[in-house]
Amino acid sequence: MNTPANLKYSKTDEWVNVDGNIATIGITDYAQDQLSDIVFVEIVVAVGDTVKPGDTLASLESVKAAADVNCPVSGKVVEINEDLAQTPEVVNNDPYGKAWMVKIELENTSELEGMMDASSYEKYCAERSH
Amino acid sequence: MFIPHTDPERAQMLQTIGVKSLEELFKDVPEAYRYPQLNLPPALSEMEAIAQATSLSQANEHARELICFLGAGAYNHYIPAAVDMLLRRGEFYTAYTPYQPEISQGTLQAIFEYQSLITALTGMDISNASHYDGATATAEAGVMAYHYFRGRRNKIVVSPSVHPQYRATLKTYLAGYESLHIVGDEAEVDPLSTPDHLLNQLDVNTALVIVQHPDFFGRIFDYTALAKAAHEVGALVAVVVNPLSLGLLKPPGQFGADIVVGEGQPLGIPLSFGGPYLGIFATRSEYAHKISGRLVGETVDVAGNKGYVLTLTAREQHIKREKATSNICTNQGLMALASAIYLSLLGKSGLRKVAELCYQKAHYAAEEIGAIPGYSLCVNAPFFHEFVVCCPKDVAEVNEHLLEHGILGGYDLGRDYPSLRNHMLIAVTEMNTREEIDLLCEALQEVSHD
Numbered sequence: 001m002n003t004p005a006n007l008k009y010s011k012t013d014e015w016v017n018v019d020g021n022i023a024t025i026g027i028t029d030y031a032q033d034q035l036s037d038i039v040f041v042e043i044v045v046a047v048g049d050t051v052k053p054g055d056t057l058a059s060l061e062s063v064k065a066a067a068d069v070n071c072p073v074s075g076k077v078v079e080i081n082e083d084l085a086q087t088p089e090v091v092n093n094d095p096y097g098k099a100w101m102v103k104i105e106l107e108n109t110s111e112l113e114g115m116m117d118a119s120s121y122e123k124y125c126a127e128r129s130h
Numbered sequence: 131m132f133i134p135h136t137d138p139e140r141a142q143m144l145q146t147i148g149v150k151s152l153e154e155l156f157k158d159v160p161e162a163y164r165y166p167q168l169n170l171p172p173a174l175s176e177m178e179a180i181a182q183a184t185s186l187s188q189a190n191e192h193a194r195e196l197i198c199f200l201g202a203g204a205y206n207h208y209i210p211a212a213v214d215m216l217l218r219r220g221e222f223y224t225a226y227t228p229y230q231p232e233i234s235q236g237t238l239q240a241i242f243e244y245q246s247l248i249t250a251l252t253g254m255d256i257s258n259a260s261h262y263d264g265a266t267a268t269a270e271a272g273v274m275a276y277h278y279f280r281g282r283r284n285k286i287v288v289s290p291s292v293h294p295q296y297r298a299t300l301k302t303y304l305a306g307y308e309s310l311h312i313v314g315d316e317a318e319v320d321p322l323s324t325p326d327h328l329l330n331q332l333d334v335n336t337a338l339v340i341v342q343h344p345d346f347f348g349r350i351f352d353y354t355a356l357a358k359a360a361h362e363v364g365a366l367v368a369v370v371v372n373p374l375s376l377g378l379l380k381p382p383g384q385f386g387a388d389i390v391v392g393e394g395q396p397l398g399i400p401l402s403f404g405g406p407y408l409g410i411f412a413t414r415s416e417y418a419h420k421i422s423g424r425l426v427g428e429t430v431d432v433a434g435n436k437g438y439v440l441t442l443t444a445r446e447q448h449i450k451r452e453k454a455t456s457n458i459c460t461n462q463g464l465m466a467l468a469s470a471i472y473l474s475l476l477g478k479s480g481l482r483k484v485a486e487l488c489y490q491k492a493h494y495a496a497e498e499i500g501a502i503p504g505y506s507l508c509v510n511a512p513f514f515h516e517f518v519v520c521c522p523k524d525v526a527e528v529n530e531h532l533l534e535h536g537i538l539g540g541y542d543l544g545r546d547y548p549s550l551r552n553h554m555l556i557a558v559t560e561m562n563t564r565e566e567i568d569l570l571c572e573a574l575q576e577v578s579h580d
Contacts (some may be wrong), residue, residue, distance in 0.1 A: 040419055040442075044280060061419070061442075 001125065002029040004096055008112055009121035010072040015096060018112060023073050025057065026100045027091065030125045035062040038091040041084040043101060049077045053111065057102045060091070069101060073111050079103040193401050193538065197566045199495075201516050201557020202346070202541035203264065203293050204404065205396045207374070207484070208561055213398045213471045222467055231440045238438035241426040241463065244470040251376045251473070252390040253383020254412035258423035260461040261409025264370065264393025268296040268340065269303035270411060270422050271368040271389045275338035276307060278366065278420050283337035287328055290315040291345035292370055294546035300340070310337075321547045322347065322510060322518070325356045336365040338389075343369050343382055347543075347555060348492075348516030349509070350379060357386030373397055373410060373469075375514045377481035378489060389413045398472025399465050408465035418442060422454075424461055484560050488515035492558035495567045499556070502571060504578035508553060516557045518543065518550070522578045525554045535573045537566075 003009075008016040013031035017024040032038065040061035045051060051071045058069040080102050084090065091099040106112075116124060135143075140152070149155050156164055174182065198206040216222070221236055231238060241259045248257035261267040272286050286304070288297055297315055304310055314331050325341060332339065339360045344350050357367045368389040369382035374396035382390045394408030395401075413421055419442065427441035476484065492515040500507040504522035519540070521528050529539035540556035547553075558567065 042419065 253381030255415035265299035267409030377485035397469035487560035
């Protein structure tokens with residue numbers, strides 16, 4: 001399982017990469033592995049939307065399940081990854097790279113403090129695998 | 131009564147759960163209600179029961195014995211004998227898509243063929259494996275549009291010339307969507323107005339526009355301009371069709387429909403006192419993830435052989451639960467198969483021929499009826515095989531007289547549209563001969579003389 005050290009992680013398996021006040025969000029390697037082959041990605045927010053923790057950012061369908069991508073932070077959507085609709089498989093192949101889903105301009109960077117770092121997240125995943 | 135358990139089996143079950151007798155099992159039911167005396171007539175033998183059921187069924191008036199001019203959504207068409215013959219094969223005889231679908235390749239292939247025929251007929255990209263009937267398929271179009279816009283658009287515009295029962299079902303299905311408004315068919319709107327009157331209802335809050343083709347009154351409109359206006363405000367367009375008319379008329383896909391729904395009964399399904407019928411639902415491929423119901427897809431297995439699967443099931447309610455667009459997956463597999471057999475038997479030219487016969491006979495009937503003193507045609511647009519006639523008397527009274535002549539008269543529009551009192555909707559199909567139409571005219575003439 002790949003868990004980059006520079007990212008923050010949520011309990012619902014999203015990762016956040018913070019650059020200045022912009023947070024890029026996607027789903028983790030653990031999440032894509034659990035879902036198996038992703039066949040459909042639908043970003044359900046639009047640029048300009050205001051979002052808060054718990055809001056649904058995207059809806060995923062794999063060959064065996066459906067899942068939502070939850071928003072871990074508050075802010076304004078500044079960019080969405082339009083390419084994913086055509087290439088849902090990159091969520092499996094490159095979950096931390098090409099499969100970024102939404103970029104959010106953060107309203108309150110202190111929200112990130114409540115998120116897990118890579119080692120806590122790995123431990124969290126290991127606990128659930130048993 | 132057939133009860134499969136033997137006495138020893140029952141004794142064993144009682145012993146397993148630790149109860150001495152069957153009576154003890156029911157001891158929680160208050161004694162006064164436990165073994166009530168039922169006041170029933172003596173039991174009948176099978177022979178007697180059949181005789182009684184037959185005599186009851188003979189009290190029905192049905193389209194096979196009467197001359198039928200009643201339509202309004204369910205039509206009396208000829209059904210080739212092969213439809214029933216194939217339909218009743220044991221391998222096919224189920225209303226459902228199988229719960230372990232991939233082992234039932236024949237059923238899946240039949241559904242795939244049905245879907246392919248429906249897309250060809252409607253001009254859409256995909257069709258689901260069907261709904262209960264035209265009314266529920268129409269309601270699902272509303273549900274889909276609502277979810278497509280994730281509730282951000284709160285208005286559905288529906289023409290008053292969409293079947294009244296379909297509109298009622300749409301409103302029932304959507305009653306729980308509190309922010310959603312259904313407009314366009316208010317009581318004060320002239321039911322016979324043309325589609326243009328819907329234009330001023332369109333705005334950026336409109337999720338869906340629903341029209342019917344041919345409409346409930348049989349009229350044919352070109353909805354291109356309406357569809358264009360709807361798309362300009364970002365709304366979707368659903369067209370309710372009579373699939374049989376598409377043998378002759380332009381498919382709604384060509385005038386910009388995003389969703390095509392309809393009642394599949396005219397395609398080889400008997401009237402049967404109202405059901406089971408077939409709900410058709412087809413749309414463009416970009417909405418594949420938003421539609422309800424089952425979808426069968428064609429694929430290849432590991433050995434490269436052609437095979438059929440249920441596809442895109444992740445959108446369905448058993449996986450997506452409360453987030454699924456619709457909680458209806460039930461379909462009319464057997465009726466879908468009937469329509470697929472019917473369409474295959476007739477082919478493109480056969481379907482066109484049936485539609486042409488309906489059209490021509492209806493136009494002959496309209497011309498003759500319009501010439502009878504006291505009756506007038508209430509037709510402000512081209513029509514397919516149904517038309518509105520203004521009668522000199524109450525429609526129920528006219529129909530009573532027609533029935534004395536063995537004629538099942540048209541639909542009383544006053545039942546749904548108060549402004550159309552004394553207006554009858556007359557349907558003519560390939561089943562009606564010229565003699566029957568002439569007989570109808572004679573009988574109508576008699577009524578106006580009474």
